[in-house]
Amino acid sequence: MGHSIEDELTPDIIEAALPYLSIEDIKNLSLTNKYFHKLLDFEKSDTLWHELFRKSFGSMHSDAEPLESKENAQYMSCCEAILRNRFPDESWGQLYRKRALNATFHTWGSLKHARLGFTAVSHGSLPIEVINNAGMRLQFGINAPVPVPWYSSEEGQSQPFDDKSIASVSAGGFSFQILTKSGKLYSTGSTYSGGHRGPGTVEGEHDYNPFQELIVRTERSLALFNGRTPRAGGVVPINTTSSMPLERPHENIYARLEDVEQALDQKVLGNKHVRRLFARDVLNVDPQVPHHVSVESEELDKIKFQALSSGRSHFLALSTEGELYSWDGPDVEQGIRIVLERIPVKTSNPIVKIGCGWNYNCVSVYKIGLVVWSSRSATKENEPFATANYKIIPNTGEVSGDDKVVDFACCANMCVFFITANGDQLKLYANGEMQNVDLPLDGKLVKIVGCYTMLAIFTTRSCYTVNVVDGQILPQSLIRLELEDNEDMFISLSTGDYHTIALTSKGKMYTWGLESELCGCLGLGNREEIVNARRIGRIENLRSTRVIKPSLVKLANADYVCLAVTAGGWQTGALILS
Known part of the structure; x- marks a missing residue:
């Protein structure tokens, strides 16, 4: 005698599976049969709405x-x-x-x-x-x-x-980054980098820029036309006789680039100071046609983001497909896809958490641990991605138990703090070495937040700040933050x-x-x-x-x-x- 689906998949099993399903998957499951529809009733199920809340706003x-x-x-x-x-x-x-x-x-x-x-x-x-x-x-x-x-x-x-x-939302040194529920990414102002280099290409290297290359090749080929250079407005001087130069309208040689530029130039309706950002992967660079660049409007939304973090003059975004993208310098307008060589990120070792330090990046990779880098390779023609010059912080790859890393915080110059599931010890990786940090803290460690020269530490009972200089904690600077309202407490902090x-x-x-x-x-x-x-x-x-x-x-x-x-x-x- 067969068992009913109610016996095989009890409500507690369904509830436990919800965090692993996308919102679309949950909606489809609710339409499968009456049993699932009752459990996943979008009008009445508080459990379902809590899970949807976490997926949309509690990343x-x-x-x-x-x-x-x-x-x-x-x-x-x-x-x-x-x-x-x-x-x-x-x-x-x-x-x-x-x-x-x-x-x-x-x-x-x-x-x-x-x-x-x-x-x-x-x-x-x-x-x-x-x-x-x-x-x-x-x-x-x-x-x-x-x-x-x-x-x-x-x-x-x-x-x-x-x-x-x-x-x-996330703040960098010179801008804000905004992530919408639909997975679109925006940035405020005229510059996210302030003209400063971020953790991008190493000194002396430059990314391949398909736009720049196309402009150079187009202008160079046109310059060969009668040995002359086009003037502004797409007008090319030609000679009909040896003594009388005339001018005639010439096809706009930049039309293709202008079309791409217009497609990528999206602003918030009614606000020209908030612009949408795209990854370079949305561009079509045809390897069969040298220096050909185009973009299809239906392709602009193919990459959706689920998390972001900002440093001083750079920021990271993680796509819903588990890909990592970096905006890391004044010449990077479209996000560069970052590859961690020898780590199969999208399959067995997905990225589970991203963070930006003042001038570097840190991500937590499943079963691998905390991965840090302050530079990457330059992109090449027909290769829109770059490889991070990374290091793995030792002994941070546990996926369960007391030694699982549950939070990390980034300060300046490859100085990374982290805490594990047991909440007993603050650990520091700086100057290539690991050390335990002992501070007189009240309660279990549950969360940490870092910035340029400060670390915020949240425990089950209170919140503290302490200064960090050259990769070292200054114990005498430890301050316990308290409120006059005893029924209120600090739960988040940013600097x-x-x-x-x-x-x-x-x-x-x-x-x-x-x-x-x-x-x-x-x-x-x-x-x-x-x-x-x-x-x-x-x-x-x-x-x-x-x-x-x-x-x-x-x-x-x-x-x-x-x-x-x-x-x-x-x-x-x-x-x-x-």
């Missing part, structure tokens, strides 16, 4: 959150914890809709290079009091959170819901060059540090507000203000809910429920 694949382990199997991402805390009576379906529909991106800080995703002129609705200036002509920065213009309707145009819903922003379990933002050149990166108001009205800071010099202790960022809605924070360079960003 563990970037350094924003630790990996799951036996010890923290019930770990919630910061966004999950805050929503569950602030809206305890709402279902996961309701929380999913709230997160997807109402989370808006706010930025503040330096206005240089339009890194905030807008300028003082382009935004159109900036109150004068949020602009730090010295006279009407000098506008330095924005001193309070301001929503970034995001897909406003233009001439009846509409955008798919998943394209408008922001999944995560820029000289300032820090922290997020609490109730969704409140606190900032402190140095606000240089009136850039406004603390978001605490203008200097008068910080120094005289709230008395939380002091004047450091002519245009700089310092705030020593974590201070609450205030919004017009005092009961606001922030879901994520990020800081980089002289700017800060946050996802806030509108």
Whole structure:
């Protein structure tokens, strides 16, 4: 006598399998039969909506959150914890809709290079009091959170819901990177690198650039025409007699390139300061036709991203297919696919977590461990990928048990901290050596966050920061961060060059540090507000203000809910429920 499917695949088995299925797989499974439809009811199943929430907004694949382990199997991402805390009576379906529909991106800080995703002129609705200036002509920065213009309707145009819903944000030294629920990647401002080299090609090497090569070959071939060079506007001088030069219109030799450039030049509707980024893999470089470059519009969406992380002048993105892409220098407009030679990443050893240090990269590879690199090979003609010049941090490849690495944090110059599942020991890999770090911490280690010269350590009971210099912890700099509200605690933290922003379990933002050149990166108001009205800071010099202790960022809605924070360079960003 046969067994029914209810006996073979009990609800607990189905629930355990959900994390390994894509959203599309889950939808298809729910349509298979009545049993699966009942278990995976998109209207009533709280378990299902929680899993969909985690897949869309609780990714563990970037350094924003630790990996799951036996010890923290019930770990919630910061966004999950805050929503569950602030809206305890709402279902996961309701929380999913709230997160997807109402989370808006706010930025503040330096206005240089339009890194905030807008300028003082382009935004159109900036109150004068949020602009730090010295006279009407000098506008330095924005001193309070301001929503970034995001897909406003233009001439009846509409955008798919998943394209408008922001999944995560990350800040580099000179820009923000934005990842949508649909897997599209965007960057703010005119430059992500600030003109600085990232962990790209080694000194003296250069990537093969199909655009540049096509331009050079086209101009060179045309220059041979009557021994002359085309003038601006596609006009070529020709001689009909030996004494009278005439001009005639010539076919636009750059038409093919202009078509490709136009296809790749996608901006957010209503905001020219937020542009979409693509991987070089979307380009068609025909090996049978030398230097032929094209792009098909239907191919632009073939690569979708699921995680991102930003360094000072570079960033990484992980695709849903498990491929790694790097934007790592002023000449890299399209992301370069990074290959880890001798590691079969997409098959037996997938990348499970990515992170960017100040000037290098670190990824966690299943069964291999933590892989770090600060340079890569140059791309070649007909080879759009590059190989990372990597090292594997020893003894970091365990996939289960107490020694499984669940989180890592990157500071400057190949200085990597990591913690394992047992949460007892902070470990440091720096200057090619491994060491244990002993600090007087209260509670088990559950999460760490790194930046240029600071490490944040989260335990089951508290949050600490400690300074890092030349690959060494400065124990005397250890600070325990505490809040006056005993029912609230810091659960996330991010730092820029000289300032820090922290997020609490109730969704409140606190900032402190140095606000240089009136850039406004603390978001605490203008200097008068910080120094005289709230008395939380002091004047450091002519245009700089310092705030020593974590201070609450205030919004017009005092009961606001922030879901994520990020800081980089002289700017800060946050996802806030509108």
